[in-house]
Amino acid sequence: MPTPWTAAGVQIEQRAALAARGFDKAVNVHLADTTEKREDACVLLNRRYAWRGYGDHHTLPSHCGCATFAASDETGVLGTVTLVVDSEARLAADRIFSDVLDSYRNRPERKICELSRLAFDSGLPSKPLLAALFHIVFIYGYHRHRCTDLFIEVNPRHRRFYEAMLGFKSVGAVRTNLGVGAPSQLMWLEIATIRRRMLDAQWDVAIGPSRSLYALFFSNDDVATLAETLTADKTPDEFCENGPMVRIFVPEC
Template identity: 35%
Template sequence: MLVDEMPIVSFQAPPVSPPAARAGGHGPAPRPGAPQVFNIRVALSADRRADSGALVRRMYAWRGYAFESGAATADKLTLYAETGGELVGTMSLCLDRGNDLPADENFGDRLAILRREGRRLCEPSRLAIDAGMSKRVFAALIHISYLYACKLHGFTDYVIEVNPRHVAFYRRMLGFTDFGGERACSRVGAPAVLLRLPLDQMGAQIGKWAGSFGQHAGERSFYPWFFPSRDEPGISARLRALCQGRERA
């Protein structure tokens, strides 16, 4: 049961597919259409990071990708979503603080361009959401990682490596743009494309759309499912309190 760490935020959302359809058959089995309470937490312990890694490993294997585990560092934040004590989503955020980001292995020359411009980079990675989860779970993980990177630490850009067939999704749903073309990614045994998203652009989209889900049927991005901007100060304060003592100055 994943209930030993204080949640950053809790919210209700309905599952969007029957539990039997969820990848691997894991997780709680609510009544069809019944709202669930989701909690987003920081993985502060080795056990919670291992649980998050297990979900990523399962989802990668389901898609036929390799998975390479890595040591936890103070420059990487791992978030996870749980409902009913069961982990249903996770992502990690690697911060560029003088150490290579995962994307440097394949796109170091492209990241060097941004660093020379004075950009402060961070890399979302190991994003895994169990099938049948509300869009709010994905949006919550991304929004909290944005608050941590941009609002609390002043980072300026997301860079991510994605499989070529997922490029259109990240462009449409979050506004990423191609920054590196397609190259082989040795970590997952598949091709990867480097994408970039300046965090001031993400902030503008949050300010425009966040909290408006159900009101703008024509908006196809994930931003309406983000938390309303008025909730950001409280979420940021809880996030800062939870992470104090584990971060490098």
């Protein structure tokens, strides 16, 4: 399939899809819900965290409000991210940002969640794969748990990435995360704005290159299929028995 171009003659980067288009790479996205899968995700997580100077002793949260996603191919785990939905166990960010998070969780009809334990293999991610994994997590969090507000802790030097790529906003002052021995900025995204951000990014990319990952989120048809798949009334064991939770195809780098 030929790669599309903008009106200005700039090649448009292709998004991931649920169907192969000829020159795509198959990637399996699954829940790391077995000991083996969690260990594989942890190996990648600690290797990448150690490379950044954050230590190599990190574990994945395992209470019922957590869902760790891992993207893999025939070579192994390519990336992992964990979604934690607010519960009696609260969020990891509550350790240093509880006052800020309480100001959101105490609002009527709000349900907060956080992204944590994000790591990708050193040669990755390509933007389409990164966008696809984020979009799958967003769909899962909204359609399965009806989350309204998403938070992430980042090193302040990465703040601009999350602002430009996903529209996160900084909330609260920079504080010290003793778990990784580094400064930490809490960032927030209202989940209800994601669809508008996708539409805006798709309009922008028709004019010229876009930095936003929203331009590479799944098509509307794929979103409908993913929402149905990710909210199916299945236990984690049933997902495992049927293979990956989702198989996606990303453009070859």
